[in-house]
Amino acid sequence: MHQGKMKALVTYGPHDYRLEEADIPRAEEGEMIIKVEGCGICAGDLKAFKGGSVFWGDGTKPPYLEVPAIGGHEFVGHIVEIGPGIEKKETYGIADSGFQIGDRVAVEQIAPCGICRYCKEGRYHLCVPHNVYGFKNYLNGGFAQYAKLTKESLVYKIPEEMPLEKALLIEPYACSMHAIRRAKIEKDDIVVISGAGCLGLGMITAAARQKPKCLIALDLNEGRLQKAKDFGCDMAINPAKEDLESIIMELSDGYGCDVYIEATGHPASVKQGLDIIRKAGRFVEFSLFLEPVTCDWSVIGDGKELDMYGVSLSHGCFPETIRGLCSGELKSEGVVSHKFALEDYEAAFEQSGKGVGSVKVVFTYD
Ligand SMILES: [Zn+2]
Ligand SMILES: [Zn+2]
Structure with a gap:
């Protein structure tokens, strides 16, 4: 059946990725093998490719990335082999x-250890070893024609008729949904979502379902702002061109927005x-920053008594995201903007890094 070789993009070091013929993995106790249909490129994958110190270390602590590894954590596929003991998952x-x-499945990005304090509390997304595909x-991802789902992995069945463009958005949109859950949006809220890339758009469509008083998207790119409107925000503002602060103050009788979700990765x-x-507002931080952010922390306490919420991964959000994407309640039209074959990985990474004009770049396989 699936014995033999597969194409795989193997990470050896920053800018050192090699397209190889690798052995197709086999399933052991509690494991499954899937034939991968495609895999999205995440900002994290791109930062790893470019040599980001989060992944390769800064000389003081050991690197997070263990090589050789096959990248990618936004993938779906069909089960081709099931190891013994899978029912004990x-x-x-x-x-x-x-x-x-033959089941078609998606998998969460994190493979939780199951024994640390957070796993035991059910907050597996904060798992201490924090092993991400x-x-x-040992946790090879979806930049290959086949992948092994380890016994710790959280796996979800997805409908056969779900278009691949939607299925590849399950993982990023689940992270967006987690951010929206953290924001605890209420119907009188003025909600600002800063950044309308793939994740920001996922947040906009998830937030729009909750019908806040006013949902506002911010981005510097006009194409993304248009998409944000299509996805249900009431206003789409380019802060480089418009006076954002006076618009918000006017909308809110001079108080400010109730919720601000930061999803740009830019310190500004x-x-x-x-x-x-506004005072006592909810500030939700989602981004990965390339450098430390400097700002006046007294605003958080003495100035405004803010509630600060961090967001990591997609805790418990896969089922609702899969349902929402399938039903169309979560809008996704055109978010997957570029498809590449694995052979063209350099062009794919380059396109993904452009940001402007590209929303989500994916690999697809036969
Ligand atoms: Zn991702
Ligand atoms: Zn754990």
Whole structure:
């Protein structure tokens, strides 16, 4: 059946990725093998490719990324092999069980250890070893034609008729949904989402379902702002061209927005949020920053008594995201903007890094 070789993009070091013929993995106790249909490129994958110190270390602590590894954590596929003992899989009351050959599945990015304090509390997304697909030698990801789902992995069945463009958005949109849950949006809220890339758009469509009083998207790119409007925001503002602060103050009788969700990864967006948020507002931080952010912390306490919420990964959000994407309640039209073959990985990474004009770049396989 699936014995033999597969194409795989193997990470050896920063800018040192090699397209190789690798052995197709085999399933052991609690494991499954899937034939991968495609895999999205995440900002994290790109930062790893470019040599980001989060992944390769800064000389003081050991690197997070263990090589050689096959990258990618935004993938789906069909089960081609099931190892013994799969019925004993830990699901944290959220993932599926009872798998069969041929099932189409998505997998969470993190493979939780199951024994640390957070895993025991059910907050498996904060798992201490924090093993994410594509960054560990034993946890190869979706930049290959086949992938092994380890016994710790959280796996979800997805409908056969779900278009691949939607299926590849499950993982990023689940992270967006987690951010929206953290924001605790209410119907009288003025909600500002800063950044309308793939994740920001996922947040906009998830937030729009909750019908806040006013949902506002911010981005510097006009194409993304248009998409944000299509996805249900009431206003789409380019802060480089318009006076954001006076618009928000006018909308809110001079108080400021109730919720500010930071999803740009740019330090200026943090300061902007602290400026336009009202007292006792909810500030939600989602981004990975390339450098430390400097701002006046007294705004958080003495100035405004803010509630600060961090967001990591997609805790418990896969099922609702899969349902929302399938039903169309979560809008996704055109978010997957570029498809590449694995052979063209350099062009794919380059396109993904452009940001402007590209929303989500994916690899697809036969
Ligand atoms: Zn991702
Ligand atoms: Zn754990």
